[in-house]
Amino acid sequence: MLILGGTSEARALAGSLPGFAVITSLAGRTSSPLLPAGEVRIGGFGGADGLAAFVQTQNIDVLVDATHPFAATISANAAQAATRTGVPLIVLRRPGWTEQPGDQWHRVRDLGEAAALLTSDRLGLSAVRPETKPRVFLTTGRQGIAAFAGVDAWFLARSVEPPEPPMPRDLEVLLDRGPFTLDGERRLLADHHIDVLVTKDSGGPDAKLAAARERGLPVVMVNRPPAAATAHTVTTVAEATECLTGLLR
Structure with a gap:
């Protein structure tokens, strides 16, 4: 599994998935990132084409977009790469904030x-x-x-x-x-x-x-940029784990 990470949810997910060999990819924008469990790669892929090539050469079975809600470019690349390779894409995106009384x-x-x-x-x-x-x-x-x-x-x-x-x-x-x-x-x-x-x-x-x-x-x-309509979206690590366990079965 390839996790496009950089969030606390991505780190939690990488450490909670027995049965998967996990690679987490980080963009490399911070000099001292918090590292998740498992294999980590740092740096870009070279657009949607590069990401699709990585998915194919590394025999990735499932792609998880757990990037920041405003990482619009990599999220768009993930959706295109999943479509081109036929690999399932799961988007793990925490819910946005809701206005409260007094705001x-x-x-x-x-x-x-x-x-x-x-x-x-x-x-x-x-x-x-x-x-x-x-x-x-x-x-x-x-x-x-x-x-x-x-x-x-x-x-x-x-x-x-x-x-x-x-x-x-x-x-x-x-x-x-x-x-x-x-x-x-x-x-x-x-x-x-x-x-x-x-x-x-x-x-x-x-x-x-x-x-x-x-x-x-x-x-x-x-406001957040619009999400890719083709992806299966979950909002918690528990939901993502359940979805991925179903794919593994």
């Missing part, structure tokens, strides 16, 4: 729309800080920071690895890896006087959303 979410299609929303003042940020720049907490990953390079605001960006230019002029980078606690997120928002949170609908632990809700902060929520 002030503003959903956008992509990071460009998120940046435009910050500059439009539809969030009312000028009323919060009429004489200074709004203070924005970015949790979009280091590759998403460039989209905000032209926004006149102060940014706190949290990522596992340092970002690369272009970047906003007023930027503080916090290098950290989750999961994060609610108390920790409360302190972070308070200590940095955050006015608005910008994040992706990644699902999973939502301490930062709960902390923003408590403080009455607006949240700019970037």
Whole structure:
């Protein structure tokens, strides 16, 4: 089995599958990734063609896409490779977040729309800080920071690895890896006087959303890219394990 990984769900799945020889593939975007059980390969495949060739040469029986919900390119390549090779594809994707009472979410299609929303003042940020720049907490990953390079605001960006230019002029980078606690997120928002949170609908632990809700902060929520319609999708490791056990039988 080949798992396209990089998520906590992928690591859990790789360690819970007796009966399968598991290869987990990581994109290689972080210098010190958390490694799963079993064989690990790091780096790209060379598009859908390269992935299909790997599936065939390595005699892969089942392909699992357990990548980040926003890893649209590799997910599309996985769907194409599965179609070309006839290998079953299972997508393991954690559910997205659901708006709760008290939330002030503003959903956008992509990071460009998120940046435009910050500059439009539809969030009312000028009323919060009429004489200074709004203070924005970015949790979009280091590759998403460039989209905000032209926004006149102060940014706190949290990522596992340092970002690369272009970047906003007023930027503080916090290098950290989750999961994060609610108390920790409360302190972070308070200590940095955050006015608005910008994040992706990644699902999973939502301490930062709960902390923003408590403080009455607006949240700019970037929607997920559409999933491949041809794949069998599950939302938990247990569901994936059950599905894969059925294939093994």
